[in-house]
Amino acid sequence: MRRKGFLLIAIAVIVVLILPLSASAGNWVAKASKPWKIAFVPKLIGIPYFNAMEAGGKRAAKDLSVKFIYTGPTTASVPEQIQYIDNLITRGVDAIVVAPNDPAAITPIMKKAKAKGILVMTSDTDGAQGVRELFVNQARARDIGYTLMDVTAKLMNYEGEFAIVSGGPTAWNLNTWIMYQQKRLAKYPKIQLVTIRYAGEDVQRAINVGLSVLQAFPKLKAIVGENSTAAPGVTEAVKMAGKVGKVQPTGITVPSMMKDYVHKGICKAFVLWDPENLGYLTVWAATQLLEGKKFKNEEKINLKGKISTTPTYEAAKKELILGPPLVFTAKNIDKYNF
Amino acid sequence: MGKSIAVRLLRTRQFTVAIVLLILVIIFGVSTKNFLSTSNLKNVLLQVSTISIASIGMTMIIITAGIDVSAGSIVGVVAVIVGKSTLKGIPIPLILLIGIGVGALLGSLNGSIVGFIGVPPIIVTLGTMSFLRAMVYQLLGGRWIGSFPPFPASFRAFGIGEILGIPIPAWIMFTLAGVFAYYLRFRATGRYIYAIGNNPEAARVSGIPVKRVLFSVYTMAGILYGIAAVVVCARTGIVQTNTGAGFELAVIAATVLGGTNILGGEGSVVGSILGALLVAIIKNGMVLMNLPALTEGLVVGSIIIVSVFADILKAGRENHG
Numbered sequence: 001m002r003r004k005g006f007l008l009i010a011i012a013v014i015v016v017l018i019l020p021l022s023a024s025a026g027n028w029v030a031k032a033s034k035p036w037k038i039a040f041v042p043k044l045i046g047i048p049y050f051n052a053m054e055a056g057g058k059r060a061a062k063d064l065s066v067k068f069i070y071t072g073p074t075t076a077s078v079p080e081q082i083q084y085i086d087n088l089i090t091r092g093v094d095a096i097v098v099a100p101n102d103p104a105a106i107t108p109i110m111k112k113a114k115a116k117g118i119l120v121m122t123s124d125t126d127g128a129q130g131v132r133e134l135f136v137n138q139a140r141a142r143d144i145g146y147t148l149m150d151v152t153a154k155l156m157n158y159e160g161e162f163a164i165v166s167g168g169p170t171a172w173n174l175n176t177w178i179m180y181q182q183k184r185l186a187k188y189p190k191i192q193l194v195t196i197r198y199a200g201e202d203v204q205r206a207i208n209v210g211l212s213v214l215q216a217f218p219k220l221k222a223i224v225g226e227n228s229t230a231a232p233g234v235t236e237a238v239k240m241a242g243k244v245g246k247v248q249p250t251g252i253t254v255p256s257m258m259k260d261y262v263h264k265g266i267c268k269a270f271v272l273w274d275p276e277n278l279g280y281l282t283v284w285a286a287t288q289l290l291e292g293k294k295f296k297n298e299e300k301i302n303l304k305g306k307i308s309t310t311p312t313y314e315a316a317k318k319e320l321i322l323g324p325p326l327v328f329t330a331k332n333i334d335k336y337n338f
Numbered sequence: 339m340g341k342s343i344a345v346r347l348l349r350t351r352q353f354t355v356a357i358v359l360l361i362l363v364i365i366f367g368v369s370t371k372n373f374l375s376t377s378n379l380k381n382v383l384l385q386v387s388t389i390s391i392a393s394i395g396m397t398m399i400i401i402t403a404g405i406d407v408s409a410g411s412i413v414g415v416v417a418v419i420v421g422k423s424t425l426k427g428i429p430i431p432l433i434l435l436i437g438i439g440v441g442a443l444l445g446s447l448n449g450s451i452v453g454f455i456g457v458p459p460i461i462v463t464l465g466t467m468s469f470l471r472a473m474v475y476q477l478l479g480g481r482w483i484g485s486f487p488p489f490p491a492s493f494r495a496f497g498i499g500e501i502l503g504i505p506i507p508a509w510i511m512f513t514l515a516g517v518f519a520y521y522l523r524f525r526a527t528g529r530y531i532y533a534i535g536n537n538p539e540a541a542r543v544s545g546i547p548v549k550r551v552l553f554s555v556y557t558m559a560g561i562l563y564g565i566a567a568v569v570v571c572a573r574t575g576i577v578q579t580n581t582g583a584g585f586e587l588a589v590i591a592a593t594v595l596g597g598t599n600i601l602g603g604e605g606s607v608v609g610s611i612l613g614a615l616l617v618a619i620i621k622n623g624m625v626l627m628n629l630p631a632l633t634e635g636l637v638v639g640s641i642i643i644v645s646v647f648a649d650i651l652k653a654g655r656e657n658h659g
Contacts, residue, residue: 212621
């Protein structure tokens with residue numbers, strides 16, 4: 001099956017070389033040689049974030065004439081997710097992409113899939129590093145941290161005090177983002193980070209912590225909620241404390257949580273990526289690998305008109321990176337419904 | 339040996355907690371400039387109100403030598419139902435009734451299994467805890483509600499409004515505390531609760547309807563969780579799949595810290611509210627003093643252990659000297 005794919009890709013390459021082509025996405029979004037069955041197993045189904053990834057995956061499947069299967073557990077359960085992967089192996093698919101609930105626990109089942117000749121990948125969250133062929137990464141942690149710091153700095157007019165309210169103190173991704181925010185902070189000598197507090201995955205706790213922080217630092221100019229519950233929590237705290245306009249809330253969260261605050265002008269900007277585009281890129285990349293394409297280091301993926309970023313491939317980590325994170329403002333927030 | 343009321347008061351846990359509370363207020367008041375500001379004290383009252391309201395119910399349950407770990411899940415289910423009803427445009431008074439009603443129903447579920455069937459409370463409520471949490475997932479289908487479209491301002495008032503400069507949740511907390519403190523102290527059925535906790539067999543023999551009292555204690559607790567859920571919902575403006583998760587532990591901590599004996603038979607509403615206040619003030623004060631966030635749990639935990647230890651020391655002195 002793969003050999004036929006190679007042949008086709010070779011023909012495609014020749015065609016590309018012969019024809020003088022503009023850099024339109026058309027070359028990159030060629031119909032697949034056969035209707036590959038590509039399955040995506042999210043951490044859990046039925047949440048807005050993964051619904052958006054599903055929509056992107058479906059769109060890609062339509063463009064490429066492949067079959068897209070979206071299935072997974074209803075809670076972020078490790079054993080259940082493994083069960084779903086096992087069922088997909090039995091069912092017989094060409095590719096399995098997983099957003100693992102536990103990066104290590106899925107390794108054996110991913111090995112089993114690979115042994116059956118199935119292409120195995122991760123997306124959204126990495127896992128089974130030695131086994132998977134590709135990780136489709138939404139954004140580099142560095143880019144997320146830097147962008148968030150830049151957005152915060154701009155909201156503060158590049159001077160004054162700001163505070164961070166994070167989720168759990170052990171959350172690896174949140175801590176990495178904070179580390180990069182602090183690195184980027186060096187660029188803004190007039191800005192001080194006064195405190196980092198933790199509020200778990202709970203909006204009410206984030207409000208409580210936010211209110212205390214606003215009391216403790218009356219000169220505060222911005223407050224950053226580091227996860228999807230902390231960002232709306234600190235925004236509500238700013239509203240309750242009557243500090244709208246004086247303190248700028250921002251952070252990393254899903255647009256549906258912030259829409260109302262953004263429309264009312266309480267929150268002016270916050271950061272995330274576009275999970276719909278991530279879903280598109282995931283199915284696209286799986287199709288390319290099934291067709292036998294090999295990505296080159298630092299290769300720029302041109303999917304113009306299909307997704308809003310230019311993804312790049314990082315060979316050392318076998319990662320395809322969607323691109324810089326997205327800044328949501330009153331201008332673009334209504335385009336997103338996750 | 340007739341001890342004066344003053345001496346007996348000195349020996350209660352409520353008194354220990356009140357003293358610790360006073361010391362902390364002085365420390366925080368002197369070392370930070372905002373701790374004693376009106377807006378900060380309002381914050382503390384707001385932060386403590388939902389835990390306090392629920393802890394009234396938990397106090398009654400623990401006095402009967404029971405425990406309820408399903409409190410957080412009950413709050414979750416009620417919050418979802420209340421949140422959804424609000425978005426459907428159901429009038430506010432009716433929403434309050436729905437919150438109280440669903441809370442009562444879920445509490446009575448615990449109550450009937452504990453009271454009439456006689457299954458140990460920890461087992462019953464562990465069961466309902468996961469059952470009801472699953473129900474929250476089912477009802478929400480993974481979507482969070484309240485952020486968009488937002489809850490109406492008239493509903494949010496229950497969580498963020500003020501009357502005479504005091505937050506509405508605090509009014510609700512004080513009123514309920516007053517009612518239940520009176521009930522536990524002066525009503526016959528209130529005294530039955532203590533009797534059951536002290537010795538259920540003796541209580542039964544002396545004609546106390548143990549099963550019915552247990553049933554009503556869990557049902558009343560359910561009502562209080564329901565009210566707490568309405569406040570949580572109105573205050574945060576968002577109902578998420580893990581609304582109320584872990585809430586039961588904060589409530590149990592406040593209750594036990596406030597002097598309610600985990601083995602049953604003693605405890606008070608005032609003590610539990612003091613316990614909740616103590617935890618909230620430590621958390622608030624540590625942010626104001628900008629002490630490292632990671633030491634928060636250490637400090638809260640130490641104070642719980644120290645105050646319980648002080649209690650045991652005093653009890654020891656009373657018994658031996």
